[in-house]
Amino acid sequence: MNTINPAVTSEADQYQAEPVAPVREQPEETIIEEGKTVGRPFADNAKFKLRDVNVSYGDTRAIKNISLDVAKNEVIAFIGPSGCGKSTFLRCLNRMNDSIEICKVTGSLQLDDQDIYDRRRDVVELRARVGMVFQKPNPFPKSIYDNVAYGPRIHGLANRKSDLDEIVENSLRKAGLWGEVKDRLDATATGMSGGQQQRLCIARAIAVSPEVILMDEPCSALDPIATARVEELMAEMSESYTIVIVTHSMQQAARVSNRTAYFHLGHLVEVNETNKVFTSPEHELTESYITGRFG
Amino acid sequence: MTDQRSQAEIVRQSLKRRYRKERRFRAYGILAIAIALSALVVLFTDIIGKGYTGFTKTTITMEVNLDGEMMYLDDATDEKQMKMADFVEPLLQALIKQVPGATEENREAVRDLLNPYASNELREMLQANPDWLGTTQTLTVLAHTDVDVYAKHAGDSAYSIKLSERQQQWVDQLIEKGVVQTSFNDVFFTSGDSRDPSRAGILGAVVGSLLTMIVTLVLSFPIGVAAAIYLEEFAPQNKLTDFIEVNINNLAAVPSIIFGLLGLAVFINLFGMPRSVPVVGGLVLTLMTLPTIIISSRAAIKSVPPSIREAAEGIGASKMQVVLHHVLPLAMPGMLTGSIIGMAQALGETAPLLLIGMVAFIVDVPGGFFESATVLPVQVFLWAGSPELAFIERASAAIMVLLAFLVSMNALAIGLRKRLERRW
Numbered sequence: 001m002n003t004i005n006p007a008v009t010s011e012a013d014q015y016q017a018e019p020v021a022p023v024r025e026q027p028e029e030t031i032i033e034e035g036k037t038v039g040r041p042f043a044d045n046a047k048f049k050l051r052d053v054n055v056s057y058g059d060t061r062a063i064k065n066i067s068l069d070v071a072k073n074e075v076i077a078f079i080g081p082s083g084c085g086k087s088t089f090l091r092c093l094n095r096m097n098d099s100i101e102i103c104k105v106t107g108s109l110q111l112d113d114q115d116i117y118d119r120r121r122d123v124v125e126l127r128a129r130v131g132m133v134f135q136k137p138n139p140f141p142k143s144i145y146d147n148v149a150y151g152p153r154i155h156g157l158a159n160r161k162s163d164l165d166e167i168v169e170n171s172l173r174k175a176g177l178w179g180e181v182k183d184r185l186d187a188t189a190t191g192m193s194g195g196q197q198q199r200l201c202i203a204r205a206i207a208v209s210p211e212v213i214l215m216d217e218p219c220s221a222l223d224p225i226a227t228a229r230v231e232e233l234m235a236e237m238s239e240s241y242t243i244v245i246v247t248h249s250m251q252q253a254a255r256v257s258n259r260t261a262y263f264h265l266g267h268l269v270e271v272n273e274t275n276k277v278f279t280s281p282e283h284e285l286t287e288s289y290i291t292g293r294f295g
Numbered sequence: 296m297t298d299q300r301s302q303a304e305i306v307r308q309s310l311k312r313r314y315r316k317e318r319r320f321r322a323y324g325i326l327a328i329a330i331a332l333s334a335l336v337v338l339f340t341d342i343i344g345k346g347y348t349g350f351t352k353t354t355i356t357m358e359v360n361l362d363g364e365m366m367y368l369d370d371a372t373d374e375k376q377m378k379m380a381d382f383v384e385p386l387l388q389a390l391i392k393q394v395p396g397a398t399e400e401n402r403e404a405v406r407d408l409l410n411p412y413a414s415n416e417l418r419e420m421l422q423a424n425p426d427w428l429g430t431t432q433t434l435t436v437l438a439h440t441d442v443d444v445y446a447k448h449a450g451d452s453a454y455s456i457k458l459s460e461r462q463q464q465w466v467d468q469l470i471e472k473g474v475v476q477t478s479f480n481d482v483f484f485t486s487g488d489s490r491d492p493s494r495a496g497i498l499g500a501v502v503g504s505l506l507t508m509i510v511t512l513v514l515s516f517p518i519g520v521a522a523a524i525y526l527e528e529f530a531p532q533n534k535l536t537d538f539i540e541v542n543i544n545n546l547a548a549v550p551s552i553i554f555g556l557l558g559l560a561v562f563i564n565l566f567g568m569p570r571s572v573p574v575v576g577g578l579v580l581t582l583m584t585l586p587t588i589i590i591s592s593r594a595a596i597k598s599v600p601p602s603i604r605e606a607a608e609g610i611g612a613s614k615m616q617v618v619l620h621h622v623l624p625l626a627m628p629g630m631l632t633g634s635i636i637g638m639a640q641a642l643g644e645t646a647p648l649l650l651i652g653m654v655a656f657i658v659d660v661p662g663g664f665f666e667s668a669t670v671l672p673v674q675v676f677l678w679a680g681s682p683e684l685a686f687i688e689r690a691s692a693a694i695m696v697l698l699a700f701l702v703s704m705n706a707l708a709i710g711l712r713k714r715l716e717r718r719w
Contacts, residue, residue: 096608101532127611134609138602140621150620151610201606208610 032267035065038283039272041261043071047212047242048093053107055088055097062088064266065107070212075234075243077253077274080263081289086246089263090214092116093244094130095123111212128155131205135217137197139189139204144181147189147200148172151208167207175203176233195226202233206241213237215245219252231256250290254278262286342698346691352480352493353443355409355469356435359389359417361427371425382414382421386436393474394465404462408469410437412494437482438475440493442466444685446477454684483692487658488674492685495678497693499660503573503653503668504642504700506661510577511584511641516634518581519588523630526589527596528618547586554583555647563651570652571667579651580641587640591633595626628715635708639701645672671697 035052048070055063063085070076078086088097095116097103109116116126128151139147148168151157158164168185172178177199181187189200198218205213215234219227234243234256247253253260253274260277262270262285270283281287363369365388368380387406391397397405413436420434421427438446441457445466448454458466469475487499522543530536558579562568568575599622607617648654653669654677661668669677671693678690 094609096605099604099608124611124613127609132605132609134602134605136602138600138606140603140606141625150607150612154610154612154616154620204606204610 032264032269032285034267035067037067037268038270038286039277040259041068041268041271043069043074045072046070047072047112049108049110049113051108053089053092053105053109055085055092055103055105057100057104058102062266063092066268068261068268068271070242070244071259073238073240073242074259075238075245075257076259076261077257078244078246078261078263079248079250079253079289080269082248083265084263085266086261086263087216090216090244090246093212093214094127094132096132098123128208129210130212130214131208131210132214133198133201133205133216133218136221137194137201139192139197139200141188141190143186144172144189144192144200145185148203148207151204155208157208171203171207172200174206174233174237175199176229177203193226195222195229198222198226198230199233202230202237206237210241212242212244215243217246217248220248227252250278262289264289342691342694346688346695348447349483349688349690349692350480351447351477352482353438353446353475353477354435355390355413355438355442355475356433357389357393357474358431359385359434360431361385361421361429363428368428371421371428377418377422380418382417383409386413386417386434393469393472395468397465401461404459405465407458408439408442408462408466410439410491410493412491413437437493440491440683440685442475443493446470446475447688448684483689487660488656488669488677489658492683492689495686495689497671497674497696499657500669500671500674500693501696502660503576503657504670506573506664506668507576507580507648507670508638508642510574510664511580512634512638514577514581515584515588515637519585519634519637520592520630522585523589523592523596524618524623527593528614528622543586543589547590550646551583551644552646552650554579555650557582558647558651569665569667571655571657571669572665573661573668574664575651576648576653576668576670577664579647580644583644583647584637584641587637588630588634591637592626592630595629595633596622598629599625628712631715632708632712635704635711639704639708642670642700642704643672643697645670645676648673649676671700 046069048068050069051067053063053066053068054061066089078090080086091097092105092109093111093116097105105117111126111130115121140150142150145168148171149158149164152164152167158167169178169182172181177196180196181192181200189197192200198221202213202218219230222230231252234245237243238256238258245253245256257274259271260274261268262277262281262283264285270277270281270286272282277286278290281290362385365384366380366382368376370376383406386409387402390409391399391402391405394405394408416436417434444454445456445458445463449456456463466475482494483496485498486494486496489495526536526540530539558575562575562578563570603621603625604617607621612620648670654673655667655669656677657667657669659666675690675693675697678686678693681687681690
């Protein structure tokens with residue numbers, strides 16, 4: 001018999017499947033001690049304060065006892081082999097896991113010292129502050145203008161048409177897309193190239209002026225030129241936003257981030273300054289991963 | 296080396312087999328389509344062959360002397376006189392003049408060529424033009440059904456000709472003279488049912504169908520779509536929801552006559568609603584159509600890609616906004632298609648309506664939702680069961696009209712889908 005909500009179950013399947021994905025030359029489990037992270041996981045000016053976070057899908061534990069701070073206006077990259085839980089962890093930060101019924105999050109997750117998973121917390125307000133850019137460009141099948149204007153409209157950020165026009169223009173400028181689309185704002189967004197679509201999604205996220213932008217492998221569907229363009233964008237955006245990026249490309253992590261966190265099988269193994277992680281990793285698992293011995 | 300060559304040989308052999316299989320499979324497909332198409336062709340040729348004559352009527356055109364003395368009438372505006380006046384006599388006299396060899400003695404035989412309703416036609420004409428009294432006018436009136444059948448099906452053994460041989464000769468001569476003519480049957484489209492085939496029309500049934508469909512659409516589309524949205528987007532995943540889902544799927548498979556019984560028991564007996572009315576028909580058809588609409592709407596909602604939902608949620612759209620702004624517009628083509636197909640099904644439904652009394656013989660065109668009415672398929676059912684062959688050709692004609700409605704509804708569904716479909 002069919003399940004009630006296929007969208008939810010298919011998502012659940014997708015993320016549920018990840019933790020059990022086999023890792024080649026899997027190092028001994030004893031190397032990782034649960035809840036213990038090497039390096040510098042904490043920061044003084046924390047935007048996110050995450051303590052003892054556990055996430056499970058039914059009986060499968062996807063995130064095991066992770067504690068981490070995300071500092072204000074930093075770019076932090078989550079790296080690690082497939083199925084290590086980095087995307088799951090990212091999605092906890094704006095409660096995108098809510099729609100998966102079997103997903104359970106425990107521990108303390110705070111944004112500016114307020115609990116994210118508080119029962120009274122309004123998830124709509126949270127997502128207005130913590131925007132998200134997804135792996136696959138997913139513009140709405142509407143015009144370019146409407147895509148960017150959608151967020152401000154539903155949050156009531158602009159009362160007049162001229163205000164809205166200004167927000168749209170600024171967002172598109174920040175996303176480096178204004179020059180390319182200013183003459184065809186009414187054109188449908190799905191007709192743009194992949195790289196343009198992804199930058200449009202970034203513009204859409206910026207338009208509601210969030211404090212944090214979460215990026216879930218934003219460049220995995222893009223060609224190198226479009227990737228370079230998006231990375232440039234991230235560097236510019238890091239001045240005004242806190243950015244958390246999940247990436248499979250270690251070069252990308254090295255290029256764009258201040259700090260890098262290495263995940264392994266649901267554990268947070270090591271967090272350090274990016275150049276330190278890539279030049280002298282402290283944990284042997286991190287070293288194996290960045291030298292390409294597995295993953 | 297030998298090993299490799301033999302492997303290539305094996306692959307080649309299996310390829311041959313695969314291609315053979317593919318060709319056979321394609322042949323089966325073509326055969327299936329050919330069978331379906333030929334069945335369709337047979338059906339259509341039969342219906343059209345039998346029914347096209349239903350679209351023509353037989354009339355008599357002649358010069359009629361509207362003599363006041365003959366009609367016992369001296370003022371055509373006086374309603375009392377108009378009621379009492381004789382409108383048969385002038386028509387009869389005019390026809391006797393046209394028929395060679397007819398005299399006052401066989402006036403009965405001549406009168407049987409005229410439709411019994413022809414005098415009413417003449418009264419209506421005179422009511423509209425009172426100054427015609429005392430003049431001679433060229434008038435066209437309906438011929439008798441027997442003349443109609445003879446004019447259309449003279450050589451056909453399936454039809455029994457009720458005219459006497461002398462009458463047949465007269466009609467032959469009248470056709471030759473151009474007095475008896477066949478023309479487009481406007482009566483068929485402008486009047487309700489009748490005991491007389493040449494005066495029977497489908498307008499009553501079409502209006503009845505229309506009223507019933509309006510009730511069905513107004514009730515089933517909003518309820519069906521709302522139920523689908525709730526089940527798909529808001530319902531918790533538990534035993535109760537599963538139970539509801541199973542039962543909706545079961546309802547879709549319930550024979551439609553059961554819904555008719557339910558309508559009879561609940562709407563008519565329990566709630567005391569009148570019988571034979573479009574409102575009750577619409578309610579019953581709503582029950583029947585709902586599962587179809589719910590199932591197709593849910594399928595349409597399911598097919599909206601999750602990435603669009605995520606995108607909207609990621610910006611901070613509430614559940615309601617995600618559904619209203621993104622899911623519904625994208626699911627709308629599918630929902631509309633499902634609903635129109637459900638409505639087409641309801642339009643062709645007969646069995647449940649028989650049970651709630653929409654099978655009655657109703658002459659008047661219904662004027663509202665609470666007036667007795669019948670619907671197109673039931674009208675076909677009624678006429679097809681009639682012993683008079685003149686009704687059978689009208690049943691076939693009514694089937695063609697019904698099919699035309701169904702085909703245009705399905706075309707509308709396809710058109711809407713094409714127009715509203717968006718790509719992502």
